[in-house]
Amino acid sequence: MNNTASTATNAPTLSMRQLMVRRFCRNRVALVSAIVLVMMYLAMIFAGFVSPYSPSKSDTLYLTAPPQTIRFIDAEGNFNLRPFVYRMEGKRDLRTLTFVYEEDLNQRDEIFLFVKGDEYTFLGMTFDRHLFGTLEGTIYLLGTDLRGRDMLSRIIYGSRVTLTIGIVGVALMITLGALIGALSGYIGGFFDAAVQRTIEVFRLFPPIPLWLALAAAVPPQLPSIFVLISIVVIYGFIQWPGLAREVRGLVLVLRETEFVLAAQAAGAGTFWVVRKHLIPSVLPHLLVTATLGIPVVIIFESTLSFFGLGVKPPTISWGLLLQQAQKLEVLSFYPWLLAPAVFLIVAALLFNFVGDGIRDAVDPYS
Amino acid sequence: METELAASSQNPLLDVRNLKIQIHTDIGVVRAVENVSFSVHAGQALGIVGESGCGKSMTALSIMGLLPGGNAKVADGQILYNRSDSEIIDLATLKPTGAKMRSIRGNEIAMIFQEPMSSLNPVYTIGDQIMEAIILHQRVNKTEARKRAIKMLDLVGIPAASQRVDEYPHQLSGGMRQRVMIAIALSCNPRILIADEPTTALDVTVQAQILELIKQLQIEFNMALILITHDLGVVREVADDVAVMYFGRVVEHAPAAKIFKNPSHPYTQRLLKAIPRIGSKEELLQIEGSVPSPFSIRKGCDFAPRCLETVQKCKDQLPEMELIEAQHQVRCWLRQDAKSLNDKEGAKSTNNNE
Ligand SMILES: Nc1ncnc2c1ncn2[C@@H]1O[C@H](COP(=O)(O)OP(=O)(O)OP(=O)(O)O)[C@@H](O)[C@H]1O
Ligand SMILES: [Mg+2]
Numbered sequence: 001m002n003n004t005a006s007t008a009t010n011a012p013t014l015s016m017r018q019l020m021v022r023r024f025c026r027n028r029v030a031l032v033s034a035i036v037l038v039m040m041y042l043a044m045i046f047a048g049f050v051s052p053y054s055p056s057k058s059d060t061l062y063l064t065a066p067p068q069t070i071r072f073i074d075a076e077g078n079f080n081l082r083p084f085v086y087r088m089e090g091k092r093d094l095r096t097l098t099f100v101y102e103e104d105l106n107q108r109d110e111i112f113l114f115v116k117g118d119e120y121t122f123l124g125m126t127f128d129r130h131l132f133g134t135l136e137g138t139i140y141l142l143g144t145d146l147r148g149r150d151m152l153s154r155i156i157y158g159s160r161v162t163l164t165i166g167i168v169g170v171a172l173m174i175t176l177g178a179l180i181g182a183l184s185g186y187i188g189g190f191f192d193a194a195v196q197r198t199i200e201v202f203r204l205f206p207p208i209p210l211w212l213a214l215a216a217a218v219p220p221q222l223p224s225i226f227v228l229i230s231i232v233v234i235y236g237f238i239q240w241p242g243l244a245r246e247v248r249g250l251v252l253v254l255r256e257t258e259f260v261l262a263a264q265a266a267g268a269g270t271f272w273v274v275r276k277h278l279i280p281s282v283l284p285h286l287l288v289t290a291t292l293g294i295p296v297v298i299i300f301e302s303t304l305s306f307f308g309l310g311v312k313p314p315t316i317s318w319g320l321l322l323q324q325a326q327k328l329e330v331l332s333f334y335p336w337l338l339a340p341a342v343f344l345i346v347a348a349l350l351f352n353f354v355g356d357g358i359r360d361a362v363d364p365y366s
Numbered sequence: 367m368e369t370e371l372a373a374s375s376q377n378p379l380l381d382v383r384n385l386k387i388q389i390h391t392d393i394g395v396v397r398a399v400e401n402v403s404f405s406v407h408a409g410q411a412l413g414i415v416g417e418s419g420c421g422k423s424m425t426a427l428s429i430m431g432l433l434p435g436g437n438a439k440v441a442d443g444q445i446l447y448n449r450s451d452s453e454i455i456d457l458a459t460l461k462p463t464g465a466k467m468r469s470i471r472g473n474e475i476a477m478i479f480q481e482p483m484s485s486l487n488p489v490y491t492i493g494d495q496i497m498e499a500i501i502l503h504q505r506v507n508k509t510e511a512r513k514r515a516i517k518m519l520d521l522v523g524i525p526a527a528s529q530r531v532d533e534y535p536h537q538l539s540g541g542m543r544q545r546v547m548i549a550i551a552l553s554c555n556p557r558i559l560i561a562d563e564p565t566t567a568l569d570v571t572v573q574a575q576i577l578e579l580i581k582q583l584q585i586e587f588n589m590a591l592i593l594i595t596h597d598l599g600v601v602r603e604v605a606d607d608v609a610v611m612y613f614g615r616v617v618e619h620a621p622a623a624k625i626f627k628n629p630s631h632p633y634t635q636r637l638l639k640a641i642p643r644i645g646s647k648e649e650l651l652q653i654e655g656s657v658p659s660p661f662s663i664r665k666g667c668d669f670a671p672r673c674l675e676t677v678q679k680c681k682d683q684l685p686e687m688e689l690i691e692a693q694h695q696v697r698c699w700l701r702q703d704a705k706s707l708n709d710k711e712g713a714k715s716t717n718n719n720e
Contacts, residue, residue, distance in 0.1 A: 016489055016534070188435050258484040264432055266499040266550060267472030270463060276498070280489045
C-alpha cells in the first residue's frame with residue numbers, strides 16, 4: 001500500500017485549464033492579439049475617458065479636417081520631449097475653390113495627459129478629464145467627419161455597439177447551441193430526433209435575406225436598441241443549429257466515457273451531468289467557436305448599419321460610421337473617413353488569431 | 367459465514383429474481399441476461415463469475431438503473447431492494463432518471479467500475495469528484511464536504527490526503543485512482559457496493575491491495591458486496607457466495623467454500639482449471655464448439671456445445687437450477703441425475719437397513 005503511495009508525483013498541480021493557458025501564452029501572435037483586444041475592450045468601457053472629445057460635438061471650424069500627426073520633432077528638426085501637434089489652419093484654395101486644411105508650423109499645441117475637456121458621464125457621474133488632449137487648439141488624430149466631429153472619439157464610442165454586439169450574439173448562440181446540442185446528444189431517443197429535424201429546418205433558412213428582412217421589419221421610429229436586439233437574436237437563431245450539431249457529436253462520444261457513467265452511478269441526474277461534466281468537457285470547443293463567431297456578428301452588424309438597416313443616429317457603430325464613406329468622391333477627398341473599416345478588419349483579424357491560438361492550445365495535435 | 371447467512375436469511379438486502387435483460391439492436395434482440403436470481407445480505411459478499419460477454423455488467427447496471435440508454439431493458443423479473451423493513455422497492459420498475467432511483471443510486475447502492483483511468487473526469491480534482499458524490503446526496507456545505515472527502519481519501523489508504531485532495535486524476539497511478547473511485551463509492555455510506563471487475567485493469571501487485579481494501583471496507587461498513595469478475599482467484603479471497611454465469615444464465619450458485627471444494631458444473635470445473643493462468647486460458651477457448659450467437663434460438667443447455675460430457679438430453683432440454691447438496695445449486699442434467707440416483711440409492715440402503 002505504501003509502495004504505491006511513494007510513487008506519488010511531485011510535479012506541481014496543474015489543471016487542464018492551466019496547461020491550456022500555458023500553451024496559449026506560448027503562441028506570440030495569439031497572445032499579442034488577445035492583449036490588443038483586451039485594450040480595445042477597456043477603451044470601450046472607458047470610452048468617455050479615452051476619447052478626447054464628445055462624439056456628438058461638431059466643430060464647424062474643422063469640417064472634414066484631415067488627421068493631425070503627433071510629433072516629437074518639429075519642422076526645424078529639433079527634438080521635443082513632449083509630443084505636440086501643429087495647429088490646423090482652414091483655407092480656401094483659390095485655384096480649385098475647395099476648402100483645405102494646412103498645418104501652421106508656427107503654432108504647436110503640446111499634448112498633455114488627463115486634460116479637461118468635454119463632459120461625459122460614467123457610472124452615473126459626470127467627469128471632464130480625458131486621457132489625453134491639448135490645452136488649446138484641437139487634436140483630431142483621425143480627422144473629423146463631414147460635420148466636424150472627431151473620428152477617433154466616434155470610433156471609440158462606436159465600439160460600444162460593435163464590440164458588445166459580437167459578444168452578446170455569440171453568447172446567445174453558444175448558450176442555445178451548447179445546451180440543446182448537449183441535451184440532444186445525451187438524452188438521445190425521441191428528443192434527439194426532434195432536435196435534429198428542427199435543426200434541419202433552421203438550417204434551411206437563407207441567412208442574409210432573413211437578416212435583411214428582419215432588420216427592415218423593425219419600425220424605424222423604434223430606438224436602435226431594438227435593431228441591435230433583433231440582430232443578436234437573429235444571429236443566435238441562425239447559428240445555434242450548427243453549433244448544436246457539433247456539440248451533439250462531441251457529447252455522443254463523451255456519453256460513452258466511463259466518467260459520465262461513474263457520475264451517473266454517483267447519483268447525478270441529466271442536468272447535473274450535462275452542466276458539470278459534458279459542458280466543461282466541450283468548453284474549449286465552445287471557446288474557439290465563440291472567438292471565431294464574434295467577428296462574424298461584428299461584420300454583419302456593420303453591413304446592416306452600412307446599408308442603413310442597422311443602428312440609426314444618434315447611436316454610433318462602426319458600420320454606421322462607414323455610411324458617410326459610401327460615395328466615391330468622399331473616399332477620394334477624405335480617405336480618413338475609412339478609418340472605421342480599418343478598425344473592423346483589425347478587430348476581426350485579432351479575434352481570428354485568438355481563436356486559432358485557443359484551438360491550438362486546447363488540442364495541440366490537430 | 368454460514369451462521370451469518372442463516373441469521374439474516376429472512377430479509378436479504380437485495381433480492382434479484384428471474385431477471386431478464388434484453389438488448390434491442392438492429393439485427394435482433396440480444397438476450398443478455400436470462401432468468402438470473404441471487405440475493406445478498408448485509409455484510410455478505412457475493413461473487414459473480416463468468417467469461418466476457420456473459421451478462422455480468424448488464425446485471426450490475428440493471429441494479430443501478432443504468433442500462434445503456436434506450437435499447438437495453440429489463441424484460442422480466444424483479445430487483446427487490448430492502449430499503450427498510452417496511453419498504454421493499456422493485457428497482458426494475460423504478461424510472462431510471464426518477465428522483466427515487468437517483469436518491470438510491472450512489473447513496474444506498476454504489477458502484478465501482480473497471481477502468482480507473484477513465485472513470486474520473488480529467489477536468490476536476492479528485493477532491494471535487496468525491497465532494498460531488500457527497501453534495502449530490504447530502505445537504506452539506508463545501509467545507510464540510512471537503513473535510514469528508516479528505517477523510518474518505520484517508521480511509522482508502524491515500525497518504526497525505528489533505529494535499530492529494532487537490533490533485534488531478536492524471537497525477538495518480540491506476541491503483542491510486544481505483545482507491546479514489548472506492549472513496550467516491552463509499553462517500554455516502556452505501557448499504558450495497560457493486561464492484562464490476564475492480565481490479566482487471568490494474569497490475570497484479572496492485573490487484574491484491576485493492577481487493578484487500580474492498581474486503582476490509584466491506585466488513586467495516588457492514589455492506590453487501592457484489593463482486594463481478596472473470597477471475598475465480600479473485601472471488602476466492604473475497605466472496606462468501608459465488609454465482610457462476612454462462613451466457614446470461616447462472617449455472618452454479620453456492621457458498622465459496624463449496625464451489626472451490628466441489629465444483630460441479632462442467633463450466634465451473636473448466637474455470638477452476640484456468641486459474642493457474644499460464645496457457646490454460648487458451649485451452650478454455652479451444653474447447654470444441656463455439657459460444658452460441660447471442661441471437662440464436664436457445665435449445666437445451668447453453669454449455670452443451672462446448673461440454674465434454676454432453677448427452678442427448680443436454681441438447682434437447684434446458685436444465686433448471688437445482689440443489690445437489692445444501693445451498694449448492696447447479697444447472698446441469700448430469701449432476702442433477704447423479705444426485706437423484708444417489709438419493710435413490712441412499713433411500714434404498716436406508717430401506718435395506720431397516
Ligand atoms: N450496447 C450493446 N448492444 C448490443 N449488445 C450488447 C451491448 N452491450 C452489451 N451487449 C451484449 O450483452 C451481453 C452481455 O454483456 P455484458 O457487458 O454484461 O458482459 P460482461 O459479462 O460484463 O462481459 P465483460 O467481462 O467483457 O465485461 C454480451 O453478449 C454483449 O454482446
Ligand atoms: Mg463487463
